[in-house]
Amino acid sequence: MVRDPDSVPRVGFGYDIHRLVEGRPLFLGCVEIAFSRGLDGHSDGDAAAHAVADALLGAAGLEDIGTHFPPGDPRWAGVGGGELLTETRRLLAERGLRPLQVSVTIVAEAPRLAPHRAAMQAATAAALGLDPAAVSFKGRTNEGLDAVGRGEAIAAYAVVLAVAASGP
Numbered sequence: 317m318v319r320d321p322d323s324v325p326r327v328g329f330g331y332d333i334h335r336l337v338e339g340r341p342l343f344l345g346c347v348e349i350a351f352s353r354g355l356d357g358h359s360d361g362d363a364a365a366h367a368v369a370d371a372l373l374g375a376a377g378l379e380d381i382g383t384h385f386p387p388g389d390p391r392w393a394g395v396g397g398g399e400l401l402t403e404t405r406r407l408l409a410e411r412g413l414r415p416l417q418v419s420v421t422i423v424a425e426a427p428r429l430a431p432h433r434a435a436m437q438a439a440t441a442a443a444l445g446l447d448p449a450a451v452s453f454k455g456r457t458n459e460g461l462d463a464v465g466r467g468e469a470i471a472a473y474a475v476v477l478a479v480a481a482s483g484p
């Protein structure tokens with residue numbers, strides 16, 4: 317029996333890393349987090365939102381985040397993670413898909429992310445039209461290893477499921 321490929325969930329994986337710099341606010345998971353430095357970038361630098369967006373684009377078989385949100389395009393200058401995810405959701409809808417579940421791991425030596433987990437979950441879920449229970453955020457350190465471990469950058473990994481927009 318041949319199944320309609322859009323009738324089964326589609327998995328997507330995303331990764332992003334941004335450099336930590338002085339003089340910028342820190343945004344992760346669509347929320348601002350009080351910290352001495354922020355993530356560099358043409359956008360607000362929200363590596364977690366970017367990893368989720370790239371995972372969703374991958375699940376939909378669309379081109380990557382750099383293609384849909386070019387770093388040189390003034391439309392996306394300083395764009396927030398929430399706006400970027402809402403636009404990604406719209407791109408999925410054009411393909412007849414919607415996000416179903418999101419799981420994110422953020423790797424940061426500092427700050428501690430546990431106190432911000434619920435806020436990141438709520439804000440990311442809102443941007444994607446999901447129940448917060450469908451979005452998971454975990455934080456971990458890099459055990460002092462490599463650039464992330466030295467506190468020079470923050471990285472994020474995301475896995476998502478997308479399903480047919482018309483489905484249950």
Ligand code: MG
Binds near residue numbers: 332361
């Ligand atoms: Mg990025």
